[in-house]
Amino acid sequence: MKRSLYALLVLLLGSAAFAQTTITVAAGAVGQELELTRAAAQRYMEQNPGVTVNVLETPDLSDNRLSVYLQLFEARSPEVDVFQIDVIWPGDLAEHFVDLYEYGAREVADEHFPAIIENNTVDGRLVGIPWFTDAGLLYYRTDLLEKYGYDGPPTTWEELTEMAQTIQDGERAAGNPDFWGYVWQGNSYEGLTCDALEWVASFGGGSIISPEGVITINNPAAIDAVELAASWVGTISPNGVTSFGEEEARNMWQAGNAAFMRNWPYAYSLGNAADSAIAGNFDVSPLPAGPGGSPAATLGGWQLAVSRYSANPEVAADVALFMASYEEQKIRAVEGSLNPTIMALYEDAEVLEAVPFFGSLYDVFINAVARPSTVSAPDYAAVSRAFYTAVHSVLTGTETAADAMAIAEADIQDITGLETGAPTAD
Amino acid sequence: MENANGLEAAASVTPTPKRRPPSRLVRVEQRTAWLLLSPTFVILAVIALYPFAQVVYSSFTNAKFASSTETRFVGLDNYRALFAFTIKELPPRLDEDGEPVLRDGQVQYESWVSVLPRQPQRFRQVFQFSLLGKRYVLGAVSAEFIRAVWDTVVFTVVAVFFETVLGMIIALTLAGNFPGRGLMRAAMLVPWAVITVVSARIWEWMLQPTRAGLFNTVGSYLGLSEGRTDFFGNPTLQLPSMIMMDVWKTTPFMALLLLAGLATIPSDIYEAAKVDGAGPLRRFFRITVPLLRPTLAVALIFRTLDSLRVFDIFQVVLGNQRYSMASFAQDMLVSRRDLGMSSAASMVIFVIIFVFALIYIRMLRVDTR
Structure with missing residues (x-):
């Protein structure tokens, strides 16, 4: 009797703690970006029933988006857990993000273009996991x-x-x-x-x-x-x-x-x-x-970074790594022609069929300024x-x-x- | 110091002989009054005084926004940077023979870049002007701020002028008795009820630089333009576009205040004047305007101070192409992350608005009424 009560208590507490986990992702809304991110959040929630992933729409122009982010950072706000950040921001914003290497990014980092990983590494800390890359x-x-x-x-x-x-x-x-x-x-x-x-x-x-x-x-x-x-x-x-x-x-x-x-x-x-x-x-x-x-x-492109002020950095990092994973980047490439940052995807038949220029213009992406x-x-x-x-x-x-x-x-x-x-x- | 202590001591031992000691009842009432007022004071201190003091303080520092870099006290440097300006003569551009270069019969001048000083601080061009056949350039360290102040003042004066005139016309029309008056009054208020950011977006779409925009479409059908007028990109059209948007949006507010003022003028004065043979114009200038003056003063103060703080339409439509004073301060803070300069700019805005308020109060003698 006592034991079953205890088990019930654990179950209740456990599920309550789980049900409370909400992760907010601040994402872009240029073109189909928002729909794609929402769909990815949906997939994550199906696999992780205890987590709610909200997608926050941010301004289209990157300067305006930065303004919104800076206001959240100044307030040390835990409101947003995962930030979509521009390829040029890691150096300026590193102090507000956690080191993703401490949250399991070590195993996946070498699947991505080394140049982008290097760009996102500040003082040995990986402040953003590459999400998609861009070239004019x-x-x-x-x-x-x-x-x-x-x-x-x-x-x-x-x-x-x-x-x-x-x-x-x-x-x-x-x-x-x-x-x-x-x-x-x-x-x-x-x-x-x-x-x-x-x-x-x-x-x-x-x-x-x-x-x-x-x-x-x-x-x-x-x-x-x-x-x-x-x-x-x-x-x-x-x-x-x-x-x-x-x-x-x-x-x-x-x-x-x-x-x-x-x-x-x-x-x-x-x-x-x-x-x-x-x-x-x-x-x-x-x-x-x-x-x-x-x-x-x-060279353009966006990364996913986890806020240092997040209440649940482990879950947030898991969401970020999920969204930047092979499967998810493939969906984004096929449906949204967003360039993967995972090198193997440029040899994936389905990706190349949907977006042939990923293959033919591979050099442009590699040699971008x-x-x-x-x-x-x-x-x-x-x-x-x-x-x-x-x-x-x-x-x-x-x-x-x-x-x-x-x-x-x-x-x-x-x-x-x-x-x-x-x-x-x- | 000694004196003050002495007085204090005296006051605590024996009441000053000149003033009658307040009765016990008065003292109790005073205490109650302070007690009842204290929540208000506390709230004021927290939401107004503290942030204000914070801005004053940070305007003397080099604080950086959303960063943990160390903050240093820099004295008046930020203010100096905002106000530093210089006037230099621009020499005419000379060709190899030492003759001035002419283009379309106009003398060409050297670029300001080579004329304005670089050390110890960079000066940039605010504007150029000609005086007695010579060409001068006004340079400032914070050229954008000087331009923002100038633009905002021009914006305010022109927009408030049109709002007052149009608001008066609308108020006089709606003050009359005619069927459907209630409906008209409600309809008039619609622009005022729309959120400014939303209305700014609506205008942005209507003023698009292609024939996807209403103004360019209509303009090209009427043969007024080629349908390619760039209202927000062309520097000479930027301010007029902003003023147009603001007049559309806030004339209803002006009209509403004036309408309320008109309602307080008793109708028998008009009847008396009519009996005495005063025409409508005379009645307007001799009765309506003087009696409406207090209302007009309040309306003008409201609108002017509001206009000087204009932020949303500039920010939404022009971004960092051109600033109002407030959008400059915001941009300085969140885009350039210069909390110190932004605070200093905010203090200057505060002083400018304060001066405007004082002028109004003096001119319209609001305080004595």
Whole structure:
């Protein structure tokens, strides 16, 4: 009798403790991200009946998302347990996250791209488990290229400018006054740093700060690159591109109102969805190169990190590792064309069938240009801000490219105290 | 010190002879009053005084937001950075022969980047102006803050002006007796009832830079534009767009206050004036305006102070393209993580708003009424 009572008590206490575990995941909502994360949370809950996983929707623009996170960190809030963090944040935010190596990440870490694991490791602590990686791609309309007699996607920016203009003129004459040649991300935010880094790097203008810690942004190639981009605004790109983020560009593209788009891989599966006006009529290629340069794609991507202020870090870490596991990354790759960070998935037949370019553009993902977040840590956010503000002022016509790059150089020097110099050829 | 102690001692032993000692009843009542007020004082101290003191304190430090880095006392450095400005002459750009470079008949000037000082602090351009045939540049260390203050003041003055005029027209219309008056009054309030962030998003969609937006669609059908006007990206259209959104949103509030004021004016004054032969215009300026002045003062103070604190529409629509004073302080705090500078900026905003309030109270003599 006594024993059965005791057992009952244990059962009650145990289940009560279990039923109380709620894990909140702060996740992105760009494209299908939110639906995919919710579905993953559902699967986790089915396997772990004692845990409730809530998914918290966060702002689309990464700068705004960072603001939300920082407010939670300042308050040491246990409200959010798992954070989706950008590839450039581990250095700045490491102090707010637990070391995932202490929660069982050691066994899975070497399945992921070593470069990303290294990026997420701060002072030997793994602060985030890689979730998906990103690289800038050129989306192009296969039907329109054929219609205007082009054999394939442009390989230089000059070609892109010319092709975009021709197609835009043709489509406008054919009765679509809302048609534009090229859409991209020109708002004053982190996304512009990504786009502009691609222009600059593909012109042979370096990567803002070299890995050796030399500020290289103020050079003729970089100035030419930014100048070219500014010339697109109002000609082949809408004036409003200076307030475009990823989703604004994708909406225009997916409505069939653009010939080319620069975006991340997530736009691929959405572009082929049933409600897309351009399903089956587009493909992706590496971004074009500048004169004397080679194509460059900015490395992006998101990690899952567990808050140090979480009430249940063990369960939270388990959720994070579950969501970044082989099976889950495979679902996200097939359904959402989100690049896996697990190398073996790039050889998985089902993944390659759903997203063929994961195979054909594998080199683009491997060789993507990293933003200078490591060399400028913990001030990367300020450096990036100085850069995109300067580029944005050229796009809106308030500064010349030469002045803007000089301003950016001086700003970055004030922030980091690093030396300035010319970019080294790679 | 000695003096004060002496007084205190005297007061405790014998009451000062000049003042009559309060009766026991008064003392008990006073004690009760303090007791009853104390929860209010405690709450005020916790929710107003403490945070305020905290902001004052951190404005003198280099505290970093959401970080455990060590905080240092920096004295007035943050304030100095906010206010430091300089004016420099821009020399004309010369070609190889030493002649000024002309473009479209206009003299070209050197870039401000090479003219404004870099050491010990970086100065940036706020704006350029011409005076007596020379070109000058106003540079500031916190150019964005100076611009934010200027933009906010312009925004406030223009928006509150339009809100007052339109609000008055609406209030006068709705004060009349006509069928469906109740419905009209309710309908008028709709914009005010919409949450600002939501209405900002609605306007953002209506003002989209393509023909997906209402204004560009209508504009292109009417032949006013090509349907590509970028209301939020074009620097000259940013403030007018913000003002338009704010006027739409807060005119109802103005109208409501004025309507309440109109209701307090007795109708027999108007009748008397009418009998004496005063026309409608005269009645408006001689009766309505003077009698409405206290209400107008309150409405103006409310709206002006509210406008000076504008945050949501700037933050939602313009992000970090352009700031109001409040969105600058917020951006400084959460994006740039500079708690010290953000606090200093907040203190400056506080002082600016305080000055506006004082001017209003003096000008409209609210205190004496």
